[in-house]
Amino acid sequence: MLYELGFRSPFKEIKVCRGIDEVIQYCEEWQEKRDSYPYEIDGMVVKVNDISLYDRLGVTSHHPRWAIAFKFKARQATTRIINVVFQVGRTGAVTPVAKLEPVEIGGVTVSSVSLINEDFIKEKDIKIGDLVLVERAGDVIPYVVKVITEARKGDEKPIQFPKNCPSCSSPLVKPPGEVVWRCININCPAQVVERIIYFASKDAMDIRGLGEAIVRRFYRLGFLKSIPDIYRLPYEKIKQLEGFGEKSVENLKKAIEDSKHRPIHRLITGLGIRYVGKVTAKTLSEHINCVEELKDWSVERLGTLPDIGYVVAKSIYDFFHNEQNIEMLHELKSLGVETCEEKEKKVEHILDSKSFVFTGTLHCCSREVAQEIVERLGGKATSSVSRKNNPSCCWRKSQLKVEKSPAVRSGNHR
Numbered sequence: 100m101l102y103e104l105g106f107r108s109p110f111k112e113i114k115v116c117r118g119i120d121e122v123i124q125y126c127e128e129w130q131e132k133r134d135s136y137p138y139e140i141d142g143m144v145v146k147v148n149d150i151s152l153y154d155r156l157g158v159t160s161h162h163p164r165w166a167i168a169f170k171f172k173a174r175q176a177t178t179r180i181i182n183v184v185f186q187v188g189r190t191g192a193v194t195p196v197a198k199l200e201p202v203e204i205g206g207v208t209v210s211s212v213s214l215i216n217e218d219f220i221k222e223k224d225i226k227i228g229d230l231v232l233v234e235r236a237g238d239v240i241p242y243v244v245k246v247i248t249e250a251r252k253g254d255e256k257p258i259q260f261p262k263n264c265p266s267c268s269s270p271l272v273k274p275p276g277e278v279v280w281r282c283i284n285i286n287c288p289a290q291v292v293e294r295i296i297y298f299a300s301k302d303a304m305d306i307r308g309l310g311e312a313i314v315r316r317f318y319r320l321g322f323l324k325s326i327p328d329i330y331r332l333p334y335e336k337i338k339q340l341e342g343f344g345e346k347s348v349e350n351l352k353k354a355i356e357d358s359k360h361r362p363i364h365r366l367i368t369g370l371g372i373r374y375v376g377k378v379t380a381k382t383l384s385e386h387i388n389c390v391e392e393l394k395d396w397s398v399e400r401l402g403t404l405p406d407i408g409y410v411v412a413k414s415i416y417d418f419f420h421n422e423q424n425i426e427m428l429h430e431l432k433s434l435g436v437e438t439c440e441e442k443e444k445k446v447e448h449i450l451d452s453k454s455f456v457f458t459g460t461l462h463c464c465s466r467e468v469a470q471e472i473v474e475r476l477g478g479k480a481t482s483s484v485s486r487k488n489n490p491s492c493c494w495r496k497s498q499l500k501v502e503k504s505p506a507v508r509s510g511n512h513r
């Protein structure tokens with residue numbers, strides 16, 4: 100319908116293919132044709148078109164198995180490295196970034212590229228002044244493929260890695276076995292800004308209107324010196340700033356107010372604990388009612404959770420045993436940010452007044468986990484058969500949507 104109404108849509112390009120060979124042929128055809136297209140495309144989506152197969156194919160933790168993207172070959176170009184600067188990230192990692200003579204790759208002008216770390220520079224033997232082959236891997240992030248060594252004139256300069264943080268000047272450290280130099284000063288301005296940006300980002304607290312540029316600006320103005328400052332912004336002063344009006348300040352205020360009531364996994368993500376992304380944050384939130392409870396978890400106990408190994412467990416433990424972090428949590432809480440959530444409320448009680456007995460080996464999980472799922476859904480799990488057991492306990496997986504249960508979410512529940 101959108102196509103008929105004149106919107107740009109891939110309606111004309113959609114093709115039903117019979118068998119994978121035809122799919123591959125069609126993808127390759129478009130890889131050739133992409134340059135003749137009026138706008139940039141970076142791949143195609145291949146989908147199973149029989150809806151009845153969707154359930155059988157299932158889903159992984161982040162994508163359905165009945166749809167997959169085919170990415171076109173990355174585009175490449177050669178250009179020269181003018182200079183190398185060093186950026187400090189949220190976790191203190193120092194990343195070398197090469198400034199390039201601007202070059203167009205697949206419709207986008209690339210003027211800088213990450214050189215990842217010191218080992219990468221050594222391995223590729225990259226120098227300032229070098230001509231390099233750059234590609235946009237996945238057509239998004241630029242990457243140095245190699246140095247065109249034949250083009251060297253002899254005046255290229257080696258890249259000197261700094262010994263001190265470019266933001267706060269504290270000495271950089273590189274723990275044995277790691278490849279990244281880090282600034283370990285927790286109050287390092289560059290890191291503080293990155294942490295605030297991350298806290299407000301879409302994956303974390305999702306505060307619209309508090310994007311990277313605004314955070315940097317507020318930081319420079321002294322409005323934002325820490326994460327809790329987000330909830331103490333001087334709106335009257337912000338109204339006076341260029342680019343801000345009554346309306347946009349109202350919107351910002353509302354977005355910030357709303358963020359106080361996000362599910363706690365978003366808050367955990369936003370804390371920026373090293374190695375804890377949104378998936379691990381969800382896992383943690385499933386096992387607690389309040390974020391503060393994590394203070395009492397030992398490394399061993401954290402390690403019993405799914406997909407949390409020693410390094411991650413240790414990092415979480417360390418975070419919750421750092422006074423400054425606990426202080427920040429208290430501050431957030433006193434400013435109205437919810438650190439607890441009611442678990443029961445979120446579950447549909449679809450098994451109310453039904454009782455279940457699990458016997459033998461289950462396909463999905465242990466009997467304990469199955470009992471837990473039933474209980475979370477409002478049912479009763481008993482240990483022996485009685486007249487009260489519900490005789491028909493057969494239902495489709497799709498009816499068993501419990502966001503809080505990893506066993507169900509993994510899609511292999513029967």
Ligand SMILES: [Zn+2]
Nearest residue numbers: 264267282287
């Ligand atoms: Zn620093």
